Amino acid sequence: MQEFLDGLIAQGYFAGVPRDVVYAAGMLVFGAIVLLVFILNVAGGTTFVERRVWARIQSRVGPNRVGPQGILQWLVDGIKLVMKEDIVPAAADRPLFLAAPYVVMMGFVSAFVVIPFGSRLIIADMNVGILYLTAITALVVVGILMAGWASNNKWSLIGGIRSAAQIVSYEIPAGLSIFPIVLLTGTLSMQGIIEAQGWQPWRWFVFANPFTFVAFFIFFTAALAEGNRTPFDLPEAESELVAGFVTEYSGVRYLIFFMAEWGNLYVIGAVVTTLFLGGWHIPHVTDSVVLSTVLEFLVFFVKSYFWALVAMWIRATLPRVRVDQLMTICWKYLVPVAFVNVLGTASWMVVFPQGNRVVSFAMFLVGVAIIVQFFRRVFFHLRRARVREHGELVFSPLS
Amino acid sequence: MSLAGFEVEVERTGATGLETEEMTLNMGPQHPSTHGVLRFVVKADGEVMREAIPDVGYLHRSIEKISEKVGYHGFMPYTDRVDYVAAMFCNQGWGMVCEKLAGIEVPKRGEYCRIIAAEFNRIASHLLSVGTMVLDIGAATPFFHAFREREKINDLLEELCGARLTYNYMRIGGVAWDLPPGFVEKATAFLDAFEPLIDEYNDLITYNTIYLGRVADVAVISGAEAINYNLVGPNLRASGVNYDVRRDEPYSVYPELEFDVPVGAGEEGTVGDCFDRYIVRIREMKESCKILRQCFKQMPDGPVIAKVPRKFKPPAGDAYIRVESARGDMGWYCVSDGSEFPYRTKVRTGSFAAMAIIDKVSRGLMIADLVAVIASLDIVAPEVDR
Numbered sequence: 001m002q003e004f005l006d007g008l009i010a011q012g013y014f015a016g017v018p019r020d021v022v023y024a025a026g027m028l029v030f031g032a033i034v035l036l037v038f039i040l041n042v043a044g045g046t047t048f049v050e051r052r053v054w055a056r057i058q059s060r061v062g063p064n065r066v067g068p069q070g071i072l073q074w075l076v077d078g079i080k081l082v083m084k085e086d087i088v089p090a091a092a093d094r095p096l097f098l099a100a101p102y103v104v105m106m107g108f109v110s111a112f113v114v115i116p117f118g119s120r121l122i123i124a125d126m127n128v129g130i131l132y133l134t135a136i137t138a139l140v141v142v143g144i145l146m147a148g149w150a151s152n153n154k155w156s157l158i159g160g161i162r163s164a165a166q167i168v169s170y171e172i173p174a175g176l177s178i179f180p181i182v183l184l185t186g187t188l189s190m191q192g193i194i195e196a197q198g199w200q201p202w203r204w205f206v207f208a209n210p211f212t213f214v215a216f217f218i219f220f221t222a223a224l225a226e227g228n229r230t231p232f233d234l235p236e237a238e239s240e241l242v243a244g245f246v247t248e249y250s251g252v253r254y255l256i257f258f259m260a261e262w263g264n265l266y267v268i269g270a271v272v273t274t275l276f277l278g279g280w281h282i283p284h285v286t287d288s289v290v291l292s293t294v295l296e297f298l299v300f301f302v303k304s305y306f307w308a309l310v311a312m313w314i315r316a317t318l319p320r321v322r323v324d325q326l327m328t329i330c331w332k333y334l335v336p337v338a339f340v341n342v343l344g345t346a347s348w349m350v351v352f353p354q355g356n357r358v359v360s361f362a363m364f365l366v367g368v369a370i371i372v373q374f375f376r377r378v379f380f381h382l383r384r385a386r387v388r389e390h391g392e393l394v395f396s397p398l399s
Numbered sequence: 400m401s402l403a404g405f406e407v408e409v410e411r412t413g414a415t416g417l418e419t420e421e422m423t424l425n426m427g428p429q430h431p432s433t434h435g436v437l438r439f440v441v442k443a444d445g446e447v448m449r450e451a452i453p454d455v456g457y458l459h460r461s462i463e464k465i466s467e468k469v470g471y472h473g474f475m476p477y478t479d480r481v482d483y484v485a486a487m488f489c490n491q492g493w494g495m496v497c498e499k500l501a502g503i504e505v506p507k508r509g510e511y512c513r514i515i516a517a518e519f520n521r522i523a524s525h526l527l528s529v530g531t532m533v534l535d536i537g538a539a540t541p542f543f544h545a546f547r548e549r550e551k552i553n554d555l556l557e558e559l560c561g562a563r564l565t566y567n568y569m570r571i572g573g574v575a576w577d578l579p580p581g582f583v584e585k586a587t588a589f590l591d592a593f594e595p596l597i598d599e600y601n602d603l604i605t606y607n608t609i610y611l612g613r614v615a616d617v618a619v620i621s622g623a624e625a626i627n628y629n630l631v632g633p634n635l636r637a638s639g640v641n642y643d644v645r646r647d648e649p650y651s652v653y654p655e656l657e658f659d660v661p662v663g664a665g666e667e668g669t670v671g672d673c674f675d676r677y678i679v680r681i682r683e684m685k686e687s688c689k690i691l692r693q694c695f696k697q698m699p700d701g702p703v704i705a706k707v708p709r710k711f712k713p714p715a716g717d718a719y720i721r722v723e724s725a726r727g728d729m730g731w732y733c734v735s736d737g738s739e740f741p742y743r744t745k746v747r748t749g750s751f752a753a754m755a756i757i758d759k760v761s762r763g764l765m766i767a768d769l770v771a772v773i774a775s776l777d778i779v780a781p782e783v784d785r
Contacts, residue, residue, distance in 0.1 A: 058543035154424050158446070158766070230537060231609055240767045242431060319610045320537025322767045323446050381602075 034123070039112060043263035044074035050262065050312045057316040078255060086251040089152060096150035100143050101249070101256040107139030108260040108267065115270045116190045118280045118296035120289075129190035130178055133271065134171065137226065140260065141167040144235065144245050147257075151248040159244025162323060163228065163235035169330045170225040170232075176338035177219035180212050180345035181205050181275050184355075194279030206276035207363035208355060211344035216276045218338050220307070223268040225330070228261065230315035234323055265311055269304035277303050421449055426769070428457045434531060434773065435780025439757070443766060451761045451769055453754045459784040466733075466744040471497050471571060471711040474741070479565035481746055482782040484527055487513075487520035488724035490569035492731040492746070495650065495720045497571040500713035500735050509573030509703040510652045515586075515694050516559060516568055518687040522593075523552040524725035525633075525680040525687075532677055532774035533604050536613050541604040548596060551589055558582060571711060573704030583695050590688050597684055605681065614677060615668035618760040618772045625671065628759075629752040632727015634776055637663035637679045638671035644723035656693050658686045673775040680777070712739055726750055726777055750782040 005026045008014065014022050048063065048071060055062025063070040088097055113136075114129040116122040126132055141164050148160015182188060184205060185196040197204050206216045225232035235244045246257050273279055280296035321329065352359075422445075427438035436457035442449040462481055466474040478489040491513055498505060505513075530545030553563040558579050560568035568575055604610055620630070625638035635642060643660040645653045661682035663675030715737040722729045730747035753776040761769050 054539070058540045059547055060543060154422060162446075233537070234767075240770055316540050318538060319533060319604070319607065319613060320767075321609055322613055322765055324765065325609075325612055 030123070034112060035109060039109060039263055040259070042266050043259045044078060046262040046265055046308060047077070047258070048074045049309075050265075050315075053309065053312045054316050057313070081255040082252050084251040086253060087248075089248050091152040092248065093150040093152065096146050097248075098253075100147035100150060101253040101260075103143030103146060104140050104260045105143075105256050107137055107143060108263055110136040110139070111267045114190050115267070116194055116274060116279060117300050118293045119191070120293055121280075121297060122191060125189055125191045128188045130182070130188050130193065130271075130275070133190075134175060134178070137264075137267070138167065138171060140264075147249070148245040151245070153248050155241045155243075156245050156247045159235045159241045159247070162241075163245065165323075166228075166232065166234060166326060167226050169327060170222040170334075173218050173330060173334035173338045174222035174226060176335065176342055177215040177222065178275060179338075179342045180215050183342070183345050183349060184208060184212070190274055190279075194274055194281065197278040197281060199278060199281035199283045201278070201367075202357070202360045202364040204276060204278040207360045207367060209345060209348045209352075209359060210363065211341040211348060212276070213363055213367075214337060215341040215345075216272070218334050218341070219275065220268075220272055222330075222334060223272065224311060224314070225326070227264045227268055227311075229265070229311050231318040231321050232326060233315075233320060234326060265308040266304060268311065269307035270300070272307050273300060273303040279303075424766070426451075427454075434778060437754075437773070437778065437780050437783070439769065441766065441769065446765045446767070448761055448764055448766060448769060451758050453757055455751075455754060455783050457784065458780045460781075462785045463744045463746060466741050468740065470739050471713070471741065472709070474744075475570065476565070476567045479567055480781060481785055482724065482726065482729075482748065482750075482779055483564055484779050484782075485520050485524040485725040486564065486566050487517045487568065488722050488729055489746075490566060491517055491651075492720065492722040492724075492729055494569045494571050494573075495722065496718050496731040496733045497711070497713065499718040499720055500716060500733060501571075501707075501711070503572050503705050503707060505573050505651075505705055506702045507652070507699050508577070508701045509705070511694050511698045512574040512578060512703050513569060514651055514653070514656070515578070515691060516556065516566070516574070518690050518694070519552050519556055519586075520566075521725045522684050522687050523549050523556075525684050526552075528725075528774070528777040529600070529677060529680055532771070533610065535770040535774045536610060538604055538607075538610070541600060544596075544600065544603070548593055551593075555582070555586055555589060558585075570704055570707070572707035573702070575704070577703045586691065587695060590691060594685065594688050597681060601681065605678065611667050611674065613767075614673035614771055614775065617668075617673045617768050618764065618775070619669045620671040620756065620760055622671065624756070624759075628756040630727070630756065631729075631749040631752060632723065632725070633679045633683060634676055634727060634749070634753055636660065637675040639663055639665075644721050644728050648721060650720065650722070655697065656690050658690050661686065673771050676775040676777070710739060712737060724749065726753075726779065726782060746785055748782045748785065750776075750778045750780075753778055754783055 005022055009019065009022060051073070052062045052070070054060075063073040066072045066076050088094055111133055113123045114126055114133050116125070144163040144167075145160045148156045148158075148163070151157070181193060185193050187193065187196075193205075201207065205212050207213065224230075228235050235241075241247070246254055249257060280300040282292070282295050282299050285295065286292050348356075422443050424441040424443050425438070426441050428436040430437075438454040438457060440452045440454060442451075460480065462477055465477050469477065475490060475493060478493040479486040481489040494505075494513075497503075526545040526549045530542040530549070533545075534542040556566060556568075557563050559582065560566045560576065562568075620628075620634070620638045622639045625635050625640060630638070639662060641660060641662050644650070645658075646660055661679050663670050663679055665672070665675060666678070667674045713735045715735055717732065717734040719730060719732045722731070727749035728747075729749065730745075732743075732745040732747070734742040734744075736742040757769075757772060757776065761772050764772070
């Protein structure tokens with residue numbers, strides 16, 4: 001980024017403009033491009049994908065009217081929400097109410113700063129990358145609390161308080177699950193963490209030792225909870241709290257909340273991929289910088305989006321836990337196990353300072369076995385369902 | 400893990416600690432999980448409910464009074480609106496009370512048509528009940544699957560009587576129409592497909608750990624309590640009381656049919672918890688399938704409606720009948736003064752009694768449990784208010 005701007009300045013562009021102003025302007029322009037081209041499309045597209053995935057799971061059709069297969073539905077919904085009136089309740093705390101969505105948005109968008117889309121595609125490879133990410137995504141809870149409090153609605157308030165308790169609690173197992181990776185790599189930088197892995201699955205950190213394998217699941221669970229996803233979607237539990245902290249919001253502010261929520265799904269996937277699943281690593285196939293960058297980006301995107309799909313599927317399958325059960329899961333199960341993981345990884349590093357390739361490969365085989373067993377069960381149920389469908393008459397209202 | 404049955408004591412000291420106060424929450428009448436227009440005034444201490452006082456009357460349409468103005472035949476479509484989720488039972492109740500007043504005998508085939516329609520309606524109603532219950536717990540997929548099957552029942556009933564919700568199928572003295580051609584084949588095909596699907600719902604959600612954590616041991620109603628609060632139907636049976644009007648005070652052709660009465664056994668917790676109320680409904684659907692198959696087999700030929708004069712004037716007197724509706728023992732009382740119009744009509748419905756116990760069982764539970772309690776008691780707002 002900086003080299004690119006330096007090059008432009010050297011070529012005589014921006015003559016007479018202070019260098020820092022050029023940097024700042026460049027950052028803003030680049031940020032706007034990332035926001036509009038990537039984040040907006042990912043967040044919007046995810047809403048569409050989620051609705052279609054849900055529809056398939058629930059044997060419905062889903063949105064299929066706007067554009068081919070309804071692919072532009074999210075755009076139309078967005079335009080509709082932008083054009084709607086932005087209502088502020090009379091008794092609301094006006095400045096806080098208006099600012100809350102932007103705080104949530106800031107917490108979400110800032111996460112993209114350190115997400116490594118490729119070996120060269122990263123906005124800023126900070127040396128405290130993963131720490132920055134956990135810190136900045138915690139900003140979301142401030143926005144949610146603001147929204148809950150400022151709405152002057154008891155349901156919103158309960159939603160906001162639930163969210164605060166939930167995110168603060170689940171930060172701990174999530175943070176403790178990052179520790180083993182940091183121990184293994186000795187760096188907090190996102191690129192550093194990815195470079196310590198390899199393109200082969202058994203070199204991914206998820207299979208590095210049994211403890212990181214467990215840490216991966218704990219991290220994903222905690223990330224779901226931090227992103228307010230089912231089974232931890234209590235802050236906006238529709239059947240309990242009407243709509244939680246967004247109850248009083250409408251129009252574009254409502255849109256921003258949901259853009260952050262669905263965009264966050266991708267961020268969860270991206271962080272999981274970075275920490276545990278080898279990030280953008282690809283085998284050496286080409287010397288072309290552009291081509292390998294594109295391939296890296298694709299690999300990273302597919303890996304991250306896979307976890308977004310898993311989150312959708314979990315959301316369509318599971319019911320919601322109660323608030324006391326939520327805390328029980330976190331403090332009684334996830335936190336102790338996460339501590340064991342940290343200690344276990346540290347001990348593992350003492351016993352095998354160079355890692356243990358045999359154990360990693362065995363862990364990889366265990367992972368493959370789990371996936372195979374999963375698909376065997378899925379196809380068993382599919383076959384059973386198909387046999388039954390065969391003998392069933394199809395009814396139509398006109399028959 | 401559950402807070403059910405525990406009174407959580409919070410100290411409210413002003414001197415050293417922070418002073419807290421109870422919050423009054425208004426749940427409804429436009430709350431998404433109150434199944435219509437119910438309202439609860441909830442006093443909550445954080446997430447724990449101190450009391451949840453039901454406020455009824457938002458859906459009162461004075462249906463009983465209307466009967467005094469529209470006459471016996473004309474009241475039949477109004478009975479659909481008493482409980483629009485299970486309208487067949489209201490039709491049947493009104494038909495039966497009028498027949499008892501005037502001493503009319505319904506032809507055998509007419510009775511079988513009534514039972515077929517009513518049992519299909521019971522399955523549809525229970526599907527709605529269990530579907531919305533899991534939706535209130537937070538799982539959307541089983542709800543859509545349940546409604547998919549309910550649509551097929553609606554299609555069948557539409558073929559039978561032309562309506563999908565407010566059927567107006569029965570008449571005083573029988574039913575309006577005989578089964579349409581091909582109905583038995585279609586209905587049997589539906590039952591063949593539907594019965595294994597019940598097991599699929601169980602695979603999908605019933606024994607899910609999170610779901611069990613939310614419903615098992617929550618809002619336990621003991622058998623004695625259920626009788627004291629006058630609970631009826633599946634709610635009563637879930638508490639371990641083996642009572643079913645269809646079997647214990649038989650009406651129509653139920654004595655000729657064989658079926659079991661599922662009773663709550665506390666498989667996943669205590670007898671009479673939310674899970675028992677849920678599983679009893681699931682099992683009743685299977686029993687309804689059994690009844691329907693027998694009906695198709697045993698159905699005689701003949702007329703479906705008795706000769707009833709258009710100007711229906713039952714002799715002066717009163718009559719009370721009971722129907723086992725999807726929501727339990729539904730009582731119909733009618734006083735005739737010998738004129739064309741009923742002198743007084745009274746409907747006794749299960750949901751109204753179930754409303755009364757909510758405050759008692761929900762004390763000390765979390766707010767999230769209240770929706771589970773409402774859903775598990777299968778409260779339908781129009782039936783409460785009429």
